[in-house]
Amino acid sequence: MSLLAAAGPLEPAARSFLSPTGVEIVFLLVGVAVLGAALVTVTTRQLVHAALWLVVALGGLAVEFLLLTAEFIAWVQVLIYLGSVVVLVLFGLMLTKAPIGRSPDADSGNRWAALAVGLATAGTLVTLVVDAFRTSWIDLGAGAGSAKATGEYLFRHWVLPFEALSVLLLAALVGAIVLSRRDDEGKKPRPRPGKLRAGKPVGTSSGKES
Amino acid sequence: MTFLEMLLRCVAVLMVFLVFPLVIGQTEHKVMAHMQGRLGPMYAGGFHGWAQLVADGVKFVQKEDIVPADADRRVFQLAPAVALLPYLVVLLVIPVGPGGFVGQAVDAGIFFVLAVMGIGVLGSLMAGWASANKFSLLGGLRTAAQLMAYELPMLLAAASVAMAAGTLSLPGILEQFEWWWVPWQIVGAFVFFVAGLAELQRPPFDMPVADSEIIFGAYTEYTGIRFAFFLLSEYVGILVISALTTVLFLGGWHGPLPDQLGWLWTILKTFALALVVIWLRVTFPRLREDQLMRFAWTTLIPLALAQLALTGIVKVAITS
Amino acid sequence: MKLPGSGLAKGLAVTLRTMTKKTVTAQYPEVQPDLAPRTRGVIALLEENCTVCMLCARECPDWCIYIDSHKETLPAVDPNARARTRNVLDRFAIDFSLCMYCGICIEVCPFDALFWSPEFEYAETDILELTHERDRLREWMWTVPAPPALDPAAEEPKEIAMARKAADKAHAAAAAAKAGDES
Structure with missing residues (x-):
């Protein structure tokens, strides 16, 4: 109690x-x-x-x-x-x-x-x-929180916040991609011929077969 | 629903949970053997080794339950249950026939199924970490990476069907089903099925348990009944993925005489798909880890998105 | 141009086709293997033919045949002759843990006392028990298959030719004697 x-x-x-x-x-x-x-x-x-x-x-x-x-x-x-x-x-x-x-x-x-x-x-x-x-x-009637009710609320009364949030998330996503790929261009060490490079992505040519 | 009926349904689902995976496992033994020009089990039970998996189960029960000295005992012991139970729960909501022939209808069925199946992978992660073994850890890492890569196309493909039917409930989807959905959603079906295979870590997507590299991945340190739980969860997983693909993409109980024979069509389609799972295992070599990731991100996800767009366009065209 | 995925489809076709074919598994303990007549399973001894000439034991590359014998003097058949001696086999054993199944002993045996038998189920739990004595070797004689039939156009075997010649001669002599009696 x-x-x-x-x-x-x-x-x-x-x-x-x-x-x-x-x-x-x-x-x-x-x-x-x-x-x-x-x-x-x-x-x-x-x-x-x-x-x-x-x-x-x-x-x-x-x-x-x-x-x-x-x-x-x-x-x-x-x-x-x-x-x-x-x-x-x-x-x-x-x-x-x-x-x-x-x-x-x-x-x-x-x-x-x-x-x-x-x-x-x-x-x-x-x-x-x-x-x-x-x-x-x-x-708390049954079905008040069902997918149908939630969807109706979300897309009828709260469409604008919903869309604003999605744009925000998209921006964050794009930002993350940009940040993670920033160093990719220009600085790539050129492969030295005749030597095995550690960390070389294997199977770059065979990807299509998967 | 009375208490008795509820009890009856639970028992029925439990029976399915215990029997069907064994049937699939036995089929795998025999079909795989014959596809490789062998006979497979022939002794246990007398007739063509039908009781092989029962014998295996007895063997597993008898074995000593070992926990490595350096392992995290509780997490290690809990992991098999976490891996197995979600599939049991998922079986509860898969409709077999029309008119409430289902353990328990859930309003947001697709969501429920995918969400609960995602928990099962936690079991592999716990096992991988708690074993105090580097191979297990690597297996756990690969499991996690694979899950995160393949969960998305699976969700998108399922969303496509939900969009077509206008409902998230599994029986609801089947009630809306028309035969031309099969060609309409065929790409989604492919994506869903393949991503499901990858989530189960079935060959050719079994990099997390690649025995030639990391022994048996997250399950390396397990023996006895706990190991059997992991194996069982894999076969229940095949059942669940096949049944879900049947329900979402192949029209479940739809067929001749759906009211009387609906359950039969569902089961037949499910087993046909399970056979395909086995067939794929026998035929294809294991995908390398980078191929796995590339396949998910550059093939499956664009395909799933294209299917989603197609579904949207056709849906709008129909309703307008 | 090849269709993408045609290789995958081909692989699936291969496994499916294999499934419809007969399996190659030999269900050995239930179904005995169908062995060729000249299978080199084990070496059997027909000890009645053995004269203890020791050729096999001497030719054996890894010395795995053990033979013991003693001489026995046979009483003279007629009073003027001297007593004959003959060799009696006491022990004939082959150590199958050493034997390399080269078959030289069988080749060199001048009296056809050694034979190849297709019998192969003589594994033991102890390596010492792989030295099988002459009773066991004699038993394997029953499993030796009959020699393959000669080619229809082949020459008659020498033993038969000689036997026939002897029989013909005896027959002719008997006939001549009969004719002499009558005349």
Whole structure:
């Protein structure tokens, strides 16, 4: 019951917290799990474990979305964050040979600043959300977060922000490509005849056969 | 849906999960053998070695479960489950026949399937890192690179079908299906199938487990039942990819008498595709790592984008 | 111009065609292999023919044939003759862990006591047990196939020709004796 007590001050006048439904209890439990996983993510000294706990935290968030009937967002969360972002993070960690066991240098002098920023963000968000919704009750009908509903909202009411965001992302993408290819021209060392060059891309002529 | 019905569906999906991969595996044993002029297993079970994979399973269970001394124990032990379970979940949403002949219909089915399948690769990554073995690590790296390269064309090809049907739900797509979608989406089907093969690390895209270079990639250190889980996940993966290609591109249950025999058409098409997977494995040599990457980025993605554009144009032309 | 991917299609066709063909796997323990009559499986001994001349043991390049014998004196057939001696075989063994299946012993045997047998299932778990004694070698004699038939146009084998000549001679002598009796 301590969970309910913790949640109580957020919405004291909510009509059903005295007799919570199963979904609400699960929601709170998953929320606690997500919070725990997130805390372990930032406190553990083992780099890869941190990434794996991030998987748990992000997966828990997807479950929360599901419980709020936002099905589409939940699957996008899984696809993008679990399937791609974490894989990218793990790829990076493996490429830098993250050691098994504790990394002695997996610490940052900025942690107090980070803690302050994190707490401030959390405080702002909680205040904002609590202040915005107070005791209003949103009825979570089935299908409110389906792909159809999400699509209609996105492309009917929010088309302009959506397009602006895509242009922004495109610009970032082009920028990344330009940055990564900048040194490519002119500075290429010319191949010396008669010597094997290390790092020569093999099979440049046979690519078509694949 | 009553509790009993739910239980029944779950049990049915579990049965499919346990039986069909074995059937595919046995087919692979025999078909591969005959394609190479051999007989394949002939002893286990008596008749043409039908129980070979059962015997293999018994063997795997008996073997000692070894965890390398320097490995990250928990991650190492958890990895096979992470690799295997997503496929079980995916099987739940693949429609077999019309009228709710599906484990559980999901509104954004395509998204669900692709998202959950992406998690399975985390298992390989965890295995690769936690084994404390450089070959495993290399295998894990290659897995990650391959996944990131091939996830995109797969998504784009699936998006093309979703666009054509106007829905993300798998049964919904099949209800909209017309026969001329097959030629219309043929390029998308090719891209989807090939990218799916690459995600499963099946030959000719098996660079992450290339045994002549890195032993068995991320699974080098595994033995016994955990190793069997990885193998099983590969064969469930074949089932899932074949079934998904069937549902998305080949019209799933559509065929003569769809109401009575729909499930049969789905299963037949799925197994035909699984046979193609095996056939490709027998025929083609392994692609080199740079060829793999080039194939994904310079062939599959442009093809998928072209298919998407074609779908869009035809769709607008039809509806207007 | 070649179509792109035609090579891939050709590869697929090859594997598909192979699948429809008969496999080459020999299911050995169930189905015995069909061996040629002159297969060099193992060396069999027809000890009745052996005279302990020791040629085989001496010619053997790696000395893997062991022969023991003793002399036996036969009583004289008639009072004026002297007693004959003859060699009796005590041991004849071939160490198949040394034998290199060159077949020289079979070639040099002047009395046709050694033969090639197609039998090949005589593996043992201990290398010492690969030295097979004469009873085993004699048993393998039963697996030796009959010599291949002669070419129809071939000359008659010498043994048969000589036997026939002797038989004809005896016959003629008998006939002559009969004729002499009657006259």
